[in-house]
Amino acid sequence: MNILGISAFYHDSAAALVRDGELVAAVQEERFTRRKHDERFPINAIRYCLQAGDVRDGPDAVVYYDKPLTTFVRLLRTYLQVGPAGFRSFREAMPLWMNRKLWIPYLIERGLGELGYRMPRDLYLTEHHESHAASAFFPSPFASAAVLTFDGVGEWATSSIGVGEGNRIRIDRQMLFPHSLGLLYSAFTSYCGFRVNSGEYKLMGLAPYGEPRYVDHILDELMDLREDGSFRMNMRYFGYVGGMTMTNRRFDGLFGGPPRLPESEITRREMDLARSIQVVTEEIVLRMARHAAATTGQRDACLAGGVALNCVANGRLLREGPFARIWVQPAAGDAGGAVGAALYGWHQIAGGTREPDGVTDGMSGAYLGPEFSGEEIGRYLRHHGYAHEEVPDPDRWAHRIAELLAEGRVVGLFVGRMEFGPRALGHRSILGDPRSPSMQSIMNLKIKYRESFRPFAPSVLAERASEWFDLDVESPYMMLVAGIREERRTGDDAAHGEDLRTWVNEVRSEIPAVTHVDHSARVQTVSRERNPEFHAVISAFEDLTGCPVLINTSFNVRGEPIVCTPEDAYRCFMRTEMDHLVLGSHLLDKSDQPSWTEDRRWQEDHVLD
Numbered sequence: 001m002n003i004l005g006i007s008a009f010y011h012d013s014a015a016a017l018v019r020d021g022e023l024v025a026a027v028q029e030e031r032f033t034r035r036k037h038d039e040r041f042p043i044n045a046i047r048y049c050l051q052a053g054d055v056r057d058g059p060d061a062v063v064y065y066d067k068p069l070t071t072f073v074r075l076l077r078t079y080l081q082v083g084p085a086g087f088r089s090f091r092e093a094m095p096l097w098m099n100r101k102l103w104i105p106y107l108i109e110r111g112l113g114e115l116g117y118r119m120p121r122d123l124y125l126t127e128h129h130e131s132h133a134a135s136a137f138f139p140s141p142f143a144s145a146a147v148l149t150f151d152g153v154g155e156w157a158t159s160s161i162g163v164g165e166g167n168r169i170r171i172d173r174q175m176l177f178p179h180s181l182g183l184l185y186s187a188f189t190s191y192c193g194f195r196v197n198s199g200e201y202k203l204m205g206l207a208p209y210g211e212p213r214y215v216d217h218i219l220d221e222l223m224d225l226r227e228d229g230s231f232r233m234n235m236r237y238f239g240y241v242g243g244m245t246m247t248n249r250r251f252d253g254l255f256g257g258p259p260r261l262p263e264s265e266i267t268r269r270e271m272d273l274a275r276s277i278q279v280v281t282e283e284i285v286l287r288m289a290r291h292a293a294a295t296t297g298q299r300d301a302c303l304a305g306g307v308a309l310n311c312v313a314n315g316r317l318l319r320e321g322p323f324a325r326i327w328v329q330p331a332a333g334d335a336g337g338a339v340g341a342a343l344y345g346w347h348q349i350a351g352g353t354r355e356p357d358g359v360t361d362g363m364s365g366a367y368l369g370p371e372f373s374g375e376e377i378g379r380y381l382r383h384h385g386y387a388h389e390e391v392p393d394p395d396r397w398a399h400r401i402a403e404l405l406a407e408g409r410v411v412g413l414f415v416g417r418m419e420f421g422p423r424a425l426g427h428r429s430i431l432g433d434p435r436s437p438s439m440q441s442i443m444n445l446k447i448k449y450r451e452s453f454r455p456f457a458p459s460v461l462a463e464r465a466s467e468w469f470d471l472d473v474e475s476p477y478m479m480l481v482a483g484i485r486e487e488r489r490t491g492d493d494a495a496h497g498e499d500l501r502t503w504v505n506e507v508r509s510e511i512p513a514v515t516h517v518d519h520s521a522r523v524q525t526v527s528r529e530r531n532p533e534f535h536a537v538i539s540a541f542e543d544l545t546g547c548p549v550l551i552n553t554s555f556n557v558r559g560e561p562i563v564c565t566p567e568d569a570y571r572c573f574m575r576t577e578m579d580h581l582v583l584g585s586h587l588l589d590k591s592d593q594p595s596w597t598e599d600r601r602w603q604e605d606h607v608l609d
């Protein structure tokens with residue numbers, strides 16, 4: 001039985017295919033269209049999933065990840081409530097609803113028809129938070145667990161607490177719009193001059209530079225937070241109900257002036273705001289978790305929804321929270337809704353079995369996207385006459401890459417199936433030497449084209465992780481932040497100036513390029529079973545240097561989705577100052593390549609994103 005899950009029309013459209021309970025493919029539309037966070041109908045993603053699953057006539061059922069009619073009613077009711085003030089926002093929102101969102105079944109049928117598939121008789125719509133909850137629990141390794149979801153907003157729900165048991169999930173409690181942890185965090189993201197729905201990471205990365213001096217303001221003025229983690233927001237400070245902005249003048253008054261302009265200098269105020277909202281977020285997540293543990297009696301928990309991408313909060317929940325283990329859906333945002341919807345179809349609707357072993361999850365390392373054979377890559381390179389060397393022996397291959405990294409070169413690694421979700425996990429990654437104090441700046445300025453205060457993330461051999469980080473569980477999806485071990489830390493925490501730039505290049509540990517200002521790191525643990533190629537490269541690097549850690553950043557430049565095809569990878573390689581490119585068993589040296597003629601404007605466009 002083939003079940004197709006679809007999420008679309010909000011941000012990060014995606015498709016997923018579940019066959020007889022097994023997740024066989026999942027991919028975001030942006031990877032094909034090359035438009036970041038593409039929210040359009042995911043026709044390319046659907047095509048890929050059905051082809052990858054070798055589906056002949058069409059899927060047996062389609063499950064869409066939310067209920068547009070319910071959301072529509074919520075919008076109408078909100079607009080009626082706010083009256084004429086909401087008219088502009090209403091007018092701008094309506095065309096998308098009239099032309100798209102209210103016609104989901106028709107659009108799905110038309111899309112499948114265009115691809116030559118028939119529409120199945122069974123089309124289901126799940127609630128948005130049911131999709132998130134399903135994406136959290138069903139692929140988790142647990143037989144039963146508490147299930148927590150939190151995001152901006154679905155139909156009405158903004159967070160939920162429930163239980164997963166066997167092949168069923170049940171949602172017990174929900175918090176409703178406009179009171180929303182995701183929207184609260186996004187309001188601060190926007191106020192600090194970052195883009196809503198993508199700049200939240202930057203705000204989280206900025207937090208360790210600041211002091212939590214606005215926490216009382218937030219708790220006293222902006223919200224009424226209860227012991228169980230639920231809260232009501234004081235909507236007098238926010239503009240998102242019927243308005244065009246997240247925050248309003250009253251909010252400006254509370255935090256000392258107008259919002260920061262995008263790309264302008266980051267001041268102490270933004271650092272302190274970032275830290276303060278991070279502290280409040282962690283407090284809310286912890287209270288919700290304690291309440292969920294008490295009411296469900298579960299030992300373990302599963303998380304999804306955009307707020308579950310806050311890996312700092314996840315790390316704290318693991319260390320200080322009530323649960324023995326937590327599992328976070330790697331595509332915690334709305335893309336993961338496609339996976340949740342398809343699994344919901346199999347388990348909850350069709351009653352399909354589920355037999356977790358308590359250890360292995362059902363996400364296959366998130367390696368659920370397109371892959372390209374050595375044959376295809378070779379043909380591509382030969383066709384274009386791109387100089388390359390083939391190294392078929394796996395040991396020699398890993399050793400060669402490790403040597404380049406140890407010499408300080410930056411290497412793009414492209415192997416196997418593309419990752420699903422926002423993180424690159426060693427199949428579409430740019431790698432570097434984390435011991436180098438200058439590597440963070442080099443990679444930010446020459447490869448990613450961003451001036452960033454955020455350090456890169458480390459990938460570490462799973463068996464060595466606890467020797468380098470305060471982490472005693474696996475973190476295969478980079479969803480946890482952990483401290484660098486005390487004995488690996490260096491330097492002193494002398495007083496810092498006001499200027500962020502003076503902080504960025506400070507050496508704080510043996511692996512400075514991946515060490516944040518508070519000695520934390522967003523860790524990926526790499527196991528041999530799950531990821532043999534990447535594991536071999538890091539092992540070879542350890543043999544050469546004694547360090548089982550590499551910098552791992554996603555294979556793309558700022559403003560561009562992660563590369564999908566060998567062609568995307570080659571283009572990104574040539575457009576940046578990356579030194580080497582690994583396409584499967586093929587190694588490419590930048591200095592051997594024909595010159596790349598392209599308008600330099602492309603880079604400038606991306607710097608401004």
Ligand SMILES: [Fe+2]
Nearest residue numbers: 151305306334
């Ligand atoms: Fe969501």
